[in-house]
Amino acid sequence: MRPVLPLKNRKEYKTGALDDDKLPWIPSVLFEQWLSHALHSKVEEPLAMHLATSTLKGKPSTRIVLLRGFTGKGLAFYTNYESRKGKEIAENPYASVTFFWPALERQIRVEGKILKTTPEDTDRYFDSRPRDSRIAALISKQSNKIPSRTYLEKLFQDKKEELSKREIKRPDYWGGYLLIPDLYEFWQGRPHRLNDRVQYIFENGKWHKARLAP
Numbered sequence: 001m002r003p004v005l006p007l008k009n010r011k012e013y014k015t016g017a018l019d020d021d022k023l024p025w026i027p028s029v030l031f032e033q034w035l036s037h038a039l040h041s042k043v044e045e046p047l048a049m050h051l052a053t054s055t056l057k058g059k060p061s062t063r064i065v066l067l068r069g070f071t072g073k074g075l076a077f078y079t080n081y082e083s084r085k086g087k088e089i090a091e092n093p094y095a096s097v098t099f100f101w102p103a104l105e106r107q108i109r110v111e112g113k114i115l116k117t118t119p120e121d122t123d124r125y126f127d128s129r130p131r132d133s134r135i136a137a138l139i140s141k142q143s144n145k146i147p148s149r150t151y152l153e154k155l156f157q158d159k160k161e162e163l164s165k166r167e168i169k170r171p172d173y174w175g176g177y178l179l180i181p182d183l184y185e186f187w188q189g190r191p192h193r194l195n196d197r198v199q200y201i202f203e204n205g206k207w208h209k210a211r212l213a214p
């Protein structure tokens with residue numbers, strides 16, 4: 001079969017390396033180092049992560065969400081609990097996220113179990129969002145069908161007028177999730193596709209580190 005396009009984009013990766021003697025024993029330390037580097041580099045949308053969830057029957061779906069917090073415990077993001085991802089997480093709490101930072105030739109993959117963030121953390125984040133984004137969260141039944149763009153904008157304007165200068169309370173269906181990692185994989189592009197891959201798996205109460213073939 002002939003390809004639709006001549007797919008000839010072939011890049012040599014040569015920006016960095018993952019040295020065994022510089023690897024920490026705990027992956028969150030390396031995650032923070034890489035994240036901090038990405039935040040201070042020319043990486044676009046460094047906090048954007050591909051989130052994969054799946055139904056109980058194993059049918060996967062992915063989308064981008066923004067990392068909004070990282071503690072030793074986990075990775076936080078915020079969304080609508082009644083969205084497609086929210087329903088899948090309710091059925092099956094196991095998920096995976098991937099960061100790809102092309103300017104650094106780096107990928108990080110994190111897998112684990114998802115919990116909801118506490119109401120206090122969720123409220124703190126919700127209250128920090130711009131007023132119009134909070135109104136958008138109130139009126140958007142994320143992932144449901146809507147008749148038109150006009151319908152959405154009218155809902156938004158009506159809600160804005162209704163609330164005027166009143167306080168905006170977070171709706172119950174909007175909130176945060178915390179991905180508690182049990183696997184991290186760090187990927188650094190290297191010449192000739194001999195890329196560096198280092199995996200950390202949490203088993204029997206501790207992290208186990210291994211180098212993987214590219």
Ligand SMILES: Cc1cc2nc3c(=O)[nH]c(=O)nc-3n(C[C@H](O)[C@H](O)[C@H](O)COP(=O)(O)O)c2cc1C
Binds near residue numbers: 064066077079085086
């Ligand atoms: C750069 C970028 C950032 C996004 N950040 C979020 C986010 O933090 N939370 C969110 O719910 N959706 C976010 N979205 C939208 C999601 O990708 C997705 O369209 C939405 O969450 C509905 O997904 P679902 O139907 O699978 O639940 C973002 C999209 C992009 C492209």
